[in-house]
Amino acid sequence: MKIQLALDRMEINDAIDLTRKVEDSIDWIEVGTSLIKEFGMTSVREMKQAFPAKTIVADLKTIDNARYEFEMCFKAGADVATVMGVSPLVTIDACMEVAEQYNKIVMxxxxNTTEQQKRDLMKYKKAVFCEHVSKDQQEELGTSNHGAVEDNLYGPNMTIAAAGGITLDSLELLRKTLNPSIVIIGSAITKAENPAETAAKFKRVEAK
Structure with a gap:
């Protein structure tokens, strides 16, 4: 299980400084949607320059204009870029084609996808599938539970990620229900009193 650090709602330099404190305990670095919206591809470029050996995720949340946006991310140094599963399939087709061209990954x-939409997306065998509880759902409704995935939904070789309000306390249950290959951790680390210590605790859970 890999740990993806989600960096949102901060300055680029602050994101880099925080990541340096925890880099030994994380695997992937997510340049969050808010950083990309505020600072553009500069945020992706500077993060890759600061951590060239890490996998950099551009959480662009593309829903249209896929070729342009994915090429922009990959040229800036992203190794992974995100597209919304509710996008038209032609959009996701384009994302997969661009990723293959650049030897990169689509998440x-x-x-907000329906069960049928998820089933339609299963044809993208090389993609990472991210089960995501939204920030608004966490903050406005106070829920962060990830539903259990049906046994027959994902094939054995498919890669699953989980995002949204994951804590040390919820991680064990998440492993039992979803068993993701990647866990995306944001505020549990970034807002911790001691981010390095907290990230190390997540790493110890990951290693079990």
């Missing part, structure tokens, strides 16, 4: 964000 499909399943936020």
């Amino acid at each position: 499909i964000d399943l936020l």
Whole structure:
């Protein structure tokens, strides 16, 4: 299980400084949607320059204009870029084609997708599928539970990620229900009193 650090709602330099404190305990670095919206591809470029050996995820949440946006991310140094699962399939087709061209990875964000939409997306065998509880759902409704995935939904060789309000306390249950290959951790680390210590605790859970 890999740990993806989600960096949102901060300055680029602050994101880099925080990541340096925890880099030994994380695997992937997510340049969050808010950083990209505020600072553009500069945020992706500077993060890759600061951590060239890490996998950089551009959480662009593309829903249209896929070729342009994915090429922009990959040229800036991203190794992974995200597309919304509710996008038209032609959009996701384009994302997959661009990723293959650049030898990069597509992460499909399943936020607000129906069960049928998820099934339609299963044809993208090389993608990462992200089960995502939204920030608004966490903050406005106070829920962060990830539903259990049907046994027959994902094939054995497919890669699953989980995002949204994951804590040390919820991680064990998440492993039992979803068993993701990638866990995306944001505020549990970034807002911790001691981010390095907290990230190390997540790493110890990951290693079990």
